Amino acid sequence: MGQREGGKETDLQERAWMKTGKSCQVCSLKDNYLHPFQKKKIYKYKKVLSNPSRWEVVLKEIRTLVDMALTSPLQDDSINQAPLEIVSKLLSENTNLTTQEHENIIVAIAPLLENNHPPPDLCEFFCKHCRERPRSMVVIEVFTPVVQRILKHNMDFGKCPRLRLFTQEYILALNELNAGMEVVKKFIQSMHGPTGHCPHPRVLPNLVAVCLAAIYSCYEEFINSRDNSPSLKEIRNGCQQPCDRKPTLPLRLLHPSPDLVSQEATLSEARLKSVVVASSEIHVEVEPASTAKPALTASAGDDNEPNLIDCLMVSPACSTMSIELGPQADRTLGCYVEILKLLSDYDDWRPSLASLLQPIPFPKEALAHEKFTKELKYVIQRFAEDPRQEVHSCLLSVRAGKDGWFQLYSPGGVACDDDGELFASMVHILMGSCYKTKKFLLSLAENKLGPCMLLALRGNQTMVEILCLMLEYNIIDNNDTQLQIISTLESTGVGKRMYEQLCDRQRELKELQRKGGPTRLTLPSKSTDADLARLLSSGSFGNLENLSLAFTNVTSACAEHLIKLPSLKQLNLWSTQFGDAGLRLLSEHLTMLQVLNLCETPVTDAGLLALSSMKSLCSLNMNSTKLSADTYEDLKTQRTDKHSKLREVRAWGPAGRGPPARFIGAYTERRS
Numbered sequence: 001m002g003q004r005e006g007g008k009e010t011d012l013q014e015r016a017w018m019k020t021g022k023s024c025q026v027c028s029l030k031d032n033y034l035h036p037f038q039k040k041k042i043y044k045y046k047k048v049l050s051n052p053s054r055w056e057v058v059l060k061e062i063r064t065l066v067d068m069a070l071t072s073p074l075q076d077d078s079i080n081q082a083p084l085e086i087v088s089k090l091l092s093e094n095t096n097l098t099t100q101e102h103e104n105i106i107v108a109i110a111p112l113l114e115n116n117h118p119p120p121d122l123c124e125f126f127c128k129h130c131r132e133r134p135r136s137m138v139v140i141e142v143f144t145p146v147v148q149r150i151l152k153h154n155m156d157f158g159k160c161p162r163l164r165l166f167t168q169e170y171i172l173a174l175n176e177l178n179a180g181m182e183v184v185k186k187f188i189q190s191m192h193g194p195t196g197h198c199p200h201p202r203v204l205p206n207l208v209a210v211c212l213a214a215i216y217s218c219y220e221e222f223i224n225s226r227d228n229s230p231s232l233k234e235i236r237n238g239c240q241q242p243c244d245r246k247p248t249l250p251l252r253l254l255h256p257s258p259d260l261v262s263q264e265a266t267l268s269e270a271r272l273k274s275v276v277v278a279s280s281e282i283h284v285e286v287e288p289a290s291t292a293k294p295a296l297t298a299s300a301g302d303d304n305e306p307n308l309i310d311c312l313m314v315s316p317a318c319s320t321m322s323i324e325l326g327p328q329a330d331r332t333l334g335c336y337v338e339i340l341k342l343l344s345d346y347d348d349w350r351p352s353l354a355s356l357l358q359p360i361p362f363p364k365e366a367l368a369h370e371k372f373t374k375e376l377k378y379v380i381q382r383f384a385e386d387p388r389q390e391v392h393s394c395l396l397s398v399r400a401g402k403d404g405w406f407q408l409y410s411p412g413g414v415a416c417d418d419d420g421e422l423f424a425s426m427v428h429i430l431m432g433s434c435y436k437t438k439k440f441l442l443s444l445a446e447n448k449l450g451p452c453m454l455l456a457l458r459g460n461q462t463m464v465e466i467l468c469l470m471l472e473y474n475i476i477d478n479n480d481t482q483l484q485i486i487s488t489l490e491s492t493g494v495g496k497r498m499y500e501q502l503c504d505r506q507r508e509l510k511e512l513q514r515k516g517g518p519t520r521l522t523l524p525s526k527s528t529d530a531d532l533a534r535l536l537s538s539g540s541f542g543n544l545e546n547l548s549l550a551f552t553n554v555t556s557a558c559a560e561h562l563i564k565l566p567s568l569k570q571l572n573l574w575s576t577q578f579g580d581a582g583l584r585l586l587s588e589h590l591t592m593l594q595v596l597n598l599c600e601t602p603v604t605d606a607g608l609l610a611l612s613s614m615k616s617l618c619s620l621n622m623n624s625t626k627l628s629a630d631t632y633e634d635l636k637t638q639r640t641d642k643h644s645k646l647r648e649v650r651a652w653g654p655a656g657r658g659p660p661a662r663f664i665g666a667y668t669e670r671r672s
Contacts, residue, residue, distance in 0.1 A: 055101055062087060062108045070111055080116045084109065088121040102129060103138050110142045117150065123162035127169040134173035143170050144187070151191055152200045157209050167206075168214050175335045184335065188342050197348045204349050207339065208356050214336040215372075218329040219365045323369045337375045344382040354383050354394035360403065367408065373415035377422065380405050384425045392429045406430075411451035420455050423448075428462040438588055441466070441475045449481070453488045456495060464495045468502050509564050514540040522548040529558045536561050543567055550574035550597070556582030563589035570595040574621075580607025587613050599623040605631040 065083045072079050087109055091097070097105075106129070118126065126146075130139060147170045150163050157164040174183045191207070192198045325333060343353050357379070366372045383391055383405070397404035407413060411420045431440065444452060444466065456463040467485050469475075476482050489495035517540045523532060532554055544565050549558075550572045559582035562568070568590060579602050586593070587610040594616055598608075604626045611617065612635065620635065 055097070058090070059101075059104055059108060062105060066109055066112055080112050081119070084112055084116060084122060085119055088119050088125070091125045092121050099133060103136065106138050106142055113142070113146045114149070117154075117160070117163060118146065118166070120160070120162040123166040126166050127162075130166075130169040130173040134176035139170065139173050143173075147171075148191065151203050151206045154202065154206055157206065157213075164210055164213055167210050168217075171210070171339070172214075172332060172335060175331070181335070181338055184339065185342060188339065192346055192349070198346070204343065204352050205356065207343060208353065211336045211339055212361050214332055215366060216363060218325055218333045219323075219363050219369075221329070222323060222325070222365055223363065323365060325369075333372065334375070337372065340376065341378050344379045350382065350386055351388060351390045353379075354386075354391045358394040358404065359398040360405070360408070368414055370417075373408075374417060377409070377415070377417075380409055381422060381425070384422065384429050387429070389433045392426070392433065395426050395430070410448060411454075412448075419458075420451050420460075423451065424455055424460050424462045427466065431462075431466070437469070437585075438473055438475070441470055441473060445470055445475050453485065456488050457491060459492050459494060461494055464489065464492070464498055467495075468498050472502055472505070508537060511540060514542050517541045517543050519543050520546040520548075522550075523552050523554075525551040527552040527554065529554050529561075532558050533561050536564070541565060546570040548572040549576055549578075552576055554578060556580070556585075558582065559585040562586060565590075567592070569593060572597045573601055574598075575600040577602060580604055580610075583607035584610045587611055590614070592616050595619045597621040598625055601625060603627075608635065611635060 062083075065086070069080050069083045087105065091102075091105065102125075106126075126143065129136070130143070133139070147167050150167055154160070154163060171184060171187070174187060175181060177183050188207075191200070191203050193200075198204070340353075343349055360367070362372075380395070383395055386392055395404060395406045397407070406423075406426050408415045409426070410416060410423045416423065427444070431437065452463045452466055456467050467489055471482065471485060476485065486499065489499040521541075521544055523535070527549070532549070532552075545567050547562070547565070547568060547570070551574065553576070554573075555577045556579045558578070562571070562582075563585060569592060571586075571590075571593060574597050578598070583598075583603055584607060586596075591614065593614060596611075596614075596617060596619070599621050600623070602625075603622075605628050608622065608625070608627055608631055611620065622632070
């Protein structure tokens with residue numbers, strides 16, 4: 001079997017087929033020969049270190065064991081893990097070692113930790129060392145590369161919670177140094193890297209998991225205390241005093257245990273690859289005030305867990321709940337909230353961070369703690385200032401029936417401490433990207449009209465615009481409320497000016513919508529938005545049903561004029577620059593539109609999905625657009641909806657340079 005080539009003997013190999021028969025496992029006979037000797041050596045060291053006599057000899061044997069593992073020709077994880085497990089067992093059985101002996105052992109096994117995670121018992125030993133000697137040089141020189149490797153390569157803290165605890169204690173040890181948070185900040189910078197984009201995708205989810213677990217631990221003693229933990233009824237009433245009854249079970253948080261926090265971060269990280277949120281996925285769900293009261297009354301008489309906003313927003317006294325943390329818990333809370341602030345400062349991390357924090361992962365006690373919500377406000381402000389939709393859309397609730405940061409930091413919420421300034425910022429950024437304007441305005445009118453009017457009275461321009469839009473879109477039906485809004489607008493200079501502009505637009509709109517004028521209109525090629533606006537302002541177009549803007553230079557800006565045509569049924573936008581923003585506006589206001597031609601326009605899936613709300617649409621041409629096959633199928637399935645009249649959908653992929661035009665699909669249903 002053996003053979004020689006070039007004077008060197010090649011490794012003899014045997015091939016063994018797996019049970020599936022689809023793959024072949026190659027085993028080196030040389031490795032098979034060396035494994036028994038390696039196991040014999042490990043057994044020898046295990047026996048020697050199981051009965052230590054002098055620690056000088058033990059330390060020497062540990063160093064020899066580490067050298068043996070590092071120089072072994074075998075490539076196997078067990079070769080490096082076995083010495084770590086031996087040392088871990090040695091430390092767990094000998095708890096009377098001095099601090100110097102601890103550090104000597106840590107330094108001796110440091111080379112093995114460069115490419116291997118420490119076992120659970122060894123993590124406990126490291127945690128103890130970080131707590132007892134946070135200023136030790138071992139923490140900086142030995143633990144830093146170990147923690148960096150954990151953050152870069154760990155996939156799930158739920159399977160190895162001791163690694164998370166070790167990382168948590170290491171960061172707290174850095175915070176105990178003289179420089180404090182500056183050292184922690186430099187550590188976060190080293191994890192991100194010097195470039196604008198972090199090359200390690202697991203760093204952020206792991207850091208967030210550590211932060212969430214640490215923040216949970218700060219309130220865990222308060223939650224589990226029978227004397228201090230408020231019942232759900234006490235939280236609703238804003239009462240901190242203990243009740244006469246003693247609960248049989250401690251009040252739990254959104255996550256039953258700190259170890260489950262990492263699972264939440266891991267599950268959320270799975271959707272980071274598709275973190276871009278389509279406009280149609282933005283939902284603004286706020287329970288109307290009329291339905292909130294009965295629901296609250298019903299839940300007040302039993303022990304069912306109420307809605308989060310019911311717990312924290314119903315009573316103004318709830319914001320005065322005095323949650324006192326111990327000195328150590330207070331330092332831990334300050335450290336990890338500061339880390340969340342640092343994470344929110346990185347542009348490439350902000351979308352993922354917003355996605356991880358969207359389903360509010362903090363306990364109710366933390367949200368009722370004034371210090372915590374005040375410090376976390378910086379992170380929410382960073383989300384509200386980010387122009388990217390995938391970031392600021394995470395301010396809203398993750399789904400219907402859940403509460404989001406938008407509700408929590410709105411006026412009346414327990415976290416609102418700035419008279420609505422952050423609320424105004426969130427409304428401003430959401431109004432700029434959310435195509436369901438009417439739905440958003442209706443939600444604000446039903447639940448936050450009072451705060452909006454108060455902020456408008458104080459001269460907030462965003463809220464002045466909101467009130468004007470409510471009047472323009474006929475959101476408010478009550479005449480007295482309309483008069484109150486008008487009085488509020490006229491009480492400030494900016495409000496009076498914008499209301500006068502609204503009145504001018506309304507007069508022009510009435511003239512435009514007055515019956516008369518042509519039923520068909522075609523603009524010349526090369527016409528612009530200004531040309532269209534000038535034409536529509538020149539007379540009455542209440543009868544206009546067919547408008548062709550094909551081969552003109554109009555953009556999405558002309559949508560503001562198109563939505564004023566009440567009788568429009570057919571619109572041709574072939575070969576224009578009409579984009580997603582205009583398409584969203586059309587889908588909301590032109591509910592009677594029947595035929596729409598978007599051929600060779602720059603619309604994308606984000607805008608085309610908005611067409612699902614146009615129930616009167618019968619024919620849709622999307623040839624040579626950026627339409628995907630999935631979106632096409634979604635639109636085509638509307639024909640099965642009994643409320644939809646869509647009967648013809650056509651879509652060819654873009655042609656030109658690059659790959660040839662692709663046929664996406666076509667559907668035509670003829671009815672007799």
